[in-house]
Amino acid sequence: MAKRDFYQLLGISRGATGDEIKKAYRTKAKELHPDRNQDCKISEAGFKEVNEAYEVLRDPQKRAAYDRFGHAAFEGGMGGGGFHHPGDFGSAFADVFEDLFGDYVGARGARNRAARGQDLRYNLRVTLEEAFTGIVKQITVPGSTACGACNGTGAEGAAEPATCPTCAGMGKVRASQGFFTVERTCPTCNGAGQIVKNPCNACDGSGRIEKDRTLSVTIPAGVESGTRIRLAGEGEAGSRGGPQGDLYIFIEVREHEIxxxxxxxxxxxxxxxxxxxxxxxxxxxxxxxxxxxxxxxxxxxxxxxxxxxxxxxxxxxxxxxxxxxxxxxxxxxxxxxxxxxxxxxxxxxxxxxxxxxxxxxxxxxxxxxxxxxxxxxxxx
The missing domain is CATH 2.60.260.20 (Urease metallochaperone UreE, N-terminal domain)
Incomplete structure (x- = not known):
């Protein structure tokens, strides 16, 4: 299938300035980025096309060759003097990555820093008489709660964790490998985006401590085996001050002798x-x-x-x-x-x-x- 004209891909004229090319690329890349169009093959292909177009048109020499010979300038059809196929468009994308997705990445990093706690399940058996009348049950739930010594921050004296110097708080690091730019979890902070310089002695920097809790659970009249009751915020404590998960009570009604x-x-x-x-x-x-x-x-x-x-x-x-x-x-x-x-x-x-x-x-x-x-x- 013939390639589309690079100027048409970006929606610009052939006399566009460098700033106009960059602005058009930012708009198209933001529209077609895979993070915003998950599992969409058409957007993925379009994203690659606009990156290739920008890699060529942002470079004065490559742009001049493209204006004169078109796509043939990069397909080896111009003899020894022709340009090779554009290589690493990751460098081009990195130029505008922060402008395009800085807010998005920052929000994702914030979510990694304050992660929600896991949900818990508790199996509770009741008699048929209790299922008939309804009852309030006292249960003991093993799990973790926010550390009181550091208020869940994981730092001694409840100090705020510092921004990770390796990833600048994003929780991810990027490296160019040939044609692609690869994003990996930051090895310094393990994706948290923050580091604790002085870990809390009570929780060893996790922001959570293991502690059994006694809860009152209201069992409504009419429950059957398999009935699920949700207690919001009674699950595992979140890390680094994140919200607690939920506790789900699964009811089992015992068989009756009569x-x-x-x-x-x-x-x-x-x-x-x-x-x-x-x-x-x-x-x-x-x-x-x-x-x-x-x-x-x-x-x-x-x-x-x-x-x-x-x-x-x-x-x-x-x-x-x-x-x-x-x-x-x-x-x-x-x-x-x-x-x-x-x-x-x-x-x-x-x-x-x-x-x-x-x-x-x-x-x-x-x-x-x-x-x-x-x-x-x-x-x-």
Missing amino acids: FLRDGRTLACRVPVGMASAALGGEIEVPTIDGGRSKVKIPAGSQTGKQMRLRGKGMPPLRHGAGMQGEPGDMLIEIMVETPVNLTTRQRELLREFDQIAADNNPQSQSFFTKVKGFWEGMTG
Whole structure:
């Protein structure tokens, strides 16, 4: 693909002065710089083109050759007298780098000097009753806090750290390597942009000390396993006076010995004697709030029969000052229990009942009628 005219790339006329060329280059380089157009191949290619154009047009000899021969002056097509391809445009870029991105780099250096602390995670287990009512828990969190002796600066007597002499506070150093200018983390300050001449004895210059903290955590009613609670500013202390990270509480609700939970719905499996299930009656069941509710058992109830208690399940999770939705329900599921350890008299009564109860077991009759048909079909 043919190269674009250098003057058109920079948007200037062929009679432009040196200052006009530099000003046009600054505008184009700022617009196309990779730091402002991350992962954009088009901007990256354009940035290289304007750098090449500026490298040629800023030099009077190269510009004169370009005005006379165009791009051919740098492609080896002019014999021994032609210019070679422009080499290190890093030097050209360095001329205006501070003007273009001084504020940006300075801001980045400031962020490196005062780094935010890391976020922390704490796994907290609560009972189903605590998840129902909500509770305030006291937890102990290991971690770091800002050093009180130096107020987090890392310097003895809370003195302000000095600007790194190697990188002038940018946290980065640049070096030209052939065609490119390479930027690396400053080896003197490790990217902080500052150095501590007299480190604090209490924290060895880090600005942080290890210390366990006791915090009060409000667990709202209705939490489920996996619920996350964020405590802003309760994470690790930042370095060199930077802000603290956040603490995230991850809730795990323990399994209950009586109730099973599915969202807001609670389920309670209640064993019922064979006679009570057949005759019907009334049973008393527990509720998660510690109360009791009476439930009527219909005559002829089978295992798996369910009854619903409205509003006796879990509350909705609170959002801000209000609540969303209504409390869930509680399902009572019947389990018909077969009697064991029968006495002689009980056996006699059950045998007598079995002889006269042929019409009282419709499911058994239906099942064995199907079985009989199956066997006859196989025999036929």
